Amino acid sequence: MRADRFDFRRVDFPGRGPLLVFAGLLLIVIALKQGFSAFDLRSLCVNAAPLALIALGQFVIVLGRGIDLSLGPIASVCGAVMALTVTDHPLLGIAGPILIGLAAGLANGLPVARLGLPPIIVTLATMSIWQGMALLVMPDPGGNVPAAYQAALTGGFSEPFLGVAGLIVFCLAAGWMLRTRFGLHLRALGGDEASARLSGVRVAHVKLGAYVVGGLLAALGGMYLAVATSSGSPTVGDSYILTSIAAVVIGGVPLSGGRGSALGVVMGALILTITGSLLYFADVSSFYQSIIDGVILLAVVGSRSTWDWIRDISGRTSWPSRTGRAS
Amino acid sequence: MLSLTEIDKSFGTTHAVKAVTLDAHPGAVLGLAGENGAGKSTLIKMVSGAISPGGGRMTLDGKPIAPRDTNDAITQGISGVFQELTLVGALSVEQNLFLTAAPTNVLGMIDRRRLRAMAKEVLARHALGIDPAARVSDLPLGSRQMIEIVRAIERKPRVLLLDEATSALGAKEVEWLAERIETLRRQGVIVLFISHRWDEVVHFCDRVAILRNGALVAVSDIDALTEHEAVRLMTGQDSVESAFPEKQPPRDDQLLVARELSSPALRNVSVELRRGEILGLGGLVGQGQSALLEGLFGAHALTSGTIVVAGKTFDAPSPRRAIAAGLAYVPQERKTEGLLLSKSVAVNMTLAVLQHLKSRFGILDLAAEATSSRAAIAARQIRTQGPGEIVANLSGGNQQKVLLQKWLATNPSILLLNDVTRGVDVGTKRQIYALIADLARGGVGVIWYSTDARELVGLVHRVLVMLEGAVNAELEGDAITVDRIVHAAVVGSGARHAR
Numbered sequence: 001m002r003a004d005r006f007d008f009r010r011v012d013f014p015g016r017g018p019l020l021v022f023a024g025l026l027l028i029v030i031a032l033k034q035g036f037s038a039f040d041l042r043s044l045c046v047n048a049a050p051l052a053l054i055a056l057g058q059f060v061i062v063l064g065r066g067i068d069l070s071l072g073p074i075a076s077v078c079g080a081v082m083a084l085t086v087t088d089h090p091l092l093g094i095a096g097p098i099l100i101g102l103a104a105g106l107a108n109g110l111p112v113a114r115l116g117l118p119p120i121i122v123t124l125a126t127m128s129i130w131q132g133m134a135l136l137v138m139p140d141p142g143g144n145v146p147a148a149y150q151a152a153l154t155g156g157f158s159e160p161f162l163g164v165a166g167l168i169v170f171c172l173a174a175g176w177m178l179r180t181r182f183g184l185h186l187r188a189l190g191g192d193e194a195s196a197r198l199s200g201v202r203v204a205h206v207k208l209g210a211y212v213v214g215g216l217l218a219a220l221g222g223m224y225l226a227v228a229t230s231s232g233s234p235t236v237g238d239s240y241i242l243t244s245i246a247a248v249v250i251g252g253v254p255l256s257g258g259r260g261s262a263l264g265v266v267m268g269a270l271i272l273t274i275t276g277s278l279l280y281f282a283d284v285s286s287f288y289q290s291i292i293d294g295v296i297l298l299a300v301v302g303s304r305s306t307w308d309w310i311r312d313i314s315g316r317t318s319w320p321s322r323t324g325r326a327s
Numbered sequence: 328m329l330s331l332t333e334i335d336k337s338f339g340t341t342h343a344v345k346a347v348t349l350d351a352h353p354g355a356v357l358g359l360a361g362e363n364g365a366g367k368s369t370l371i372k373m374v375s376g377a378i379s380p381g382g383g384r385m386t387l388d389g390k391p392i393a394p395r396d397t398n399d400a401i402t403q404g405i406s407g408v409f410q411e412l413t414l415v416g417a418l419s420v421e422q423n424l425f426l427t428a429a430p431t432n433v434l435g436m437i438d439r440r441r442l443r444a445m446a447k448e449v450l451a452r453h454a455l456g457i458d459p460a461a462r463v464s465d466l467p468l469g470s471r472q473m474i475e476i477v478r479a480i481e482r483k484p485r486v487l488l489l490d491e492a493t494s495a496l497g498a499k500e501v502e503w504l505a506e507r508i509e510t511l512r513r514q515g516v517i518v519l520f521i522s523h524r525w526d527e528v529v530h531f532c533d534r535v536a537i538l539r540n541g542a543l544v545a546v547s548d549i550d551a552l553t554e555h556e557a558v559r560l561m562t563g564q565d566s567v568e569s570a571f572p573e574k575q576p577p578r579d580d581q582l583l584v585a586r587e588l589s590s591p592a593l594r595n596v597s598v599e600l601r602r603g604e605i606l607g608l609g610g611l612v613g614q615g616q617s618a619l620l621e622g623l624f625g626a627h628a629l630t631s632g633t634i635v636v637a638g639k640t641f642d643a644p645s646p647r648r649a650i651a652a653g654l655a656y657v658p659q660e661r662k663t664e665g666l667l668l669s670k671s672v673a674v675n676m677t678l679a680v681l682q683h684l685k686s687r688f689g690i691l692d693l694a695a696e697a698t699s700s701r702a703a704i705a706a707r708q709i710r711t712q713g714p715g716e717i718v719a720n721l722s723g724g725n726q727q728k729v730l731l732q733k734w735l736a737t738n739p740s741i742l743l744l745n746d747v748t749r750g751v752d753v754g755t756k757r758q759i760y761a762l763i764a765d766l767a768r769g770g771v772g773v774i775w776y777s778t779d780a781r782e783l784v785g786l787v788h789r790v791l792v793m794l795e796g797a798v799n800a801e802l803e804g805d806a807i808t809v810d811r812i813v814h815a816a817v818v819g820s821g822a823r824h825a826r
Contacts, residue, residue: 184437
């Protein structure tokens with residue numbers, strides 16, 4: 001026994017892997033830039049926050065073995081509606097997008113939960129529908145969100161506090177939800193739908209709930225974007241369609257559902273955001289960002305099976321001479 | 328009282344349950360016996376709400392019931408344990424036990440401490456030494472089945488349905504269930520019990536209803552019926568000679584010699600197998616029997632030991648090399664490890680021998696596949712509409728025959744069988760016994776792990792009874808009796824040899 005040696009493998013908590021990857025990337029950025037200012041921290045957090053929100057929505061759906069391609073366009077519509085209305089009708093500008101998000105989630109969830117349609121097809125269709133709706137609502141980028149909202153949500157340009165606090169609150173809120181009975185049922189559903197049903201879990205309700213929560217978080221993500229940029233755009237959410245799935249996977253959640261942590265997903269969002277800064281400070285063209293993101297995604301998905309494989313073949317080659325080890 | 332009146336069900340052209348009228352009384356255990364396909368499971372599934380009756384009425388304590396689904400049945404006081412386990416493998420024991428009733432705190436979060444305490448209390452009350460925090464998928468099948476039983480009982484049902492609930496339990500665990508059922512009997516619960524093992528029906532039930540081809544052929548007090556009569560009623564045949572074919576002496580040449588195999592699940596196990604020999608593995612569930620079979624097949628990593636197959640040392644074992652060396656392994660969980668349920672009978676039967684199938688330019692000759700499959704279906708008496716039928720539609724016994732055929736198609740010289748008759752009806756069992764005895768007569772060496780001690784007594788030349796990963800006793804010839812096997816499964820340590 002090596003009790004005297006610190007063994008990091010024993011310090012385990014959900015989301016540890018993505019946290020380490022993010023910490024490593026952050027250290028590289030700090031080394032390249034030789035420092036990290038309050039401004040840098042604020043931009044990192046504020047840039048990552050919309051992705052974190054939408055990815056958490058995706059996470060809740062993936063946890064129950066679903067998937068949602070429409071979250072990005074839902075965010076677009078909600079951000080656009082907010083930018084168009086909030087200046088004149090603050091209440092409508094805030095409540096409207098939230099209601100739209102909930103309704104959009106319901107529209108995704110009902111066909112999946114009640115009719116048993118495959119989620120990837122249903123949300124591929126609604127993705128297209130919401131993309132069209134966004135263009136109808138707001139044909140060109142525009143609208144306005146008063147600066148006071150931005151000050152309240154993100155703080156000033158060199159005040160990192162609100163940005164950081166935002167990410168922590170997202171983690172806590174999502175962590176809370178996973179610990180409720182709904183969260184347990186969601187994991188049961190992702191783990192084994194037939195067993196969950198036979199164990200008395202109301203599978204259709206839980207599925208529907210997941211898509212509604214997903215729609216709500218997408219709406220909040222779109223609103224965060226609108227506030228942070230003081231405007232709306234009909235296509236702003238499109239880039240989140242697949243990055244929200246990537247953030248979930250990089251966050252350590254298998255697409256087959258059943259397990260994962262909110263911390264991991266938020267770290268996934270931060271990782272996909274910090275690669276942009278990394279390239280900027282390394283003086284590499286930003287065209288490389290999506291290549292880097294893709295490599296990270298492959299590395300994360302591949303690392304576990306690669307590790308298993310290495311262990312497997314190293315275990316085999318020494319057979320049968322190796323004597324029994326204590327276990 | 329639970330009363331079924333003229334309950335009827337058809338699936339397509341199959342008349343699965345024919346106007347069954349039956350009463351089950353409080354504080355008594357009613358057994359449902361019959362061959363596979365006799366309609367026992369279909370009948371019990373209608374009571375459980377899993378399928379809806381095609382006709383007839385059900386009443387519970389005088390009130391009509393018609394459960395919409397299993398959850399609805401649970402709220403009406405009908406709870407069950409079925410052949411398919413329904414625990415979520417990815418969750419812990421405690422989360423599974425209280426999946427829909429987990430205690431929450433003021434924030435709506437699950438109160439882990441209280442959940443742990445509740446789970447500990449329930450497990451202790453039912454005399455189960457299982458860690459409440461363990462992941463269900465890490466537990467052996469027997470433990471999972473016991474948790475499933477506990478969960479059903481903890482719903483405080485008026486009617487408890489047990490459909491092959493003992494299939495993964497060893498002898499000691501069956502006694503455990505007997506104690507649970509005794510308590511329920513005292514509490515006046517109505518228990519319906521399905522088992523393929525007649526001795527268990529006798530052990531657990533007060534009355535038995537016998538079904539054949541979907542129709543009720545007899546209801547009797549258990550004491551008023553001998554096993555002979557019961558089997559005759561179930562099969563409709565008068566000849567109920569021993570289910571086991573005569574044992575042929577094995578030949579002298581060694582097929583397989585394994586020395587001092589060790590792994591986390593095995594302790595210095597040595598095995599020898601001769602041509603034509605059927606070697607049994609016995610003992611309680613999860614004492615290393617599966618690990619041994621998988622170790623020999625290269626599917627379970629061994630930490631030390633040597634395996635010699637037909638004179639050749641077999642190092643770096645892997646299933647691929649094992650198959651090449653003439654080994655075949657029929658796993659226990661036919662649905663997850665053995666069969667592709669959504670594929671056809673033909674695909675499943677030829678999967679292990681695809682490289683030998685005729686092909687042209689790499690495209691498989693499907694006509695040849697169908698022809699050979701048809702021949703195999705006839706030879707193995709598999710009840711199916713044809714090679715194209717999806718395996719999931721077949722009954723359990725017929726699925727098992729498809730699985731056996733998949734491996735027999737490789738013409739193995741050593742056959743490793745992991746409890747292949749679990750959950751299989753008497754008729755199919757008998758066919759499997761005859762088939763294995765035939766293979767042994769032809770020189771194949773068989774290692775057979777069975778949870779049914781009578782099966783070992785009737786079939787094998789030698790038994791290794793395992794306990795905690797080691798061979799606890801070796802019995803040979805006339806020394807193989809149910810009593811000795813059961814005794815060696817729980818008592819003592821150190822290898823003993825009886826002849």
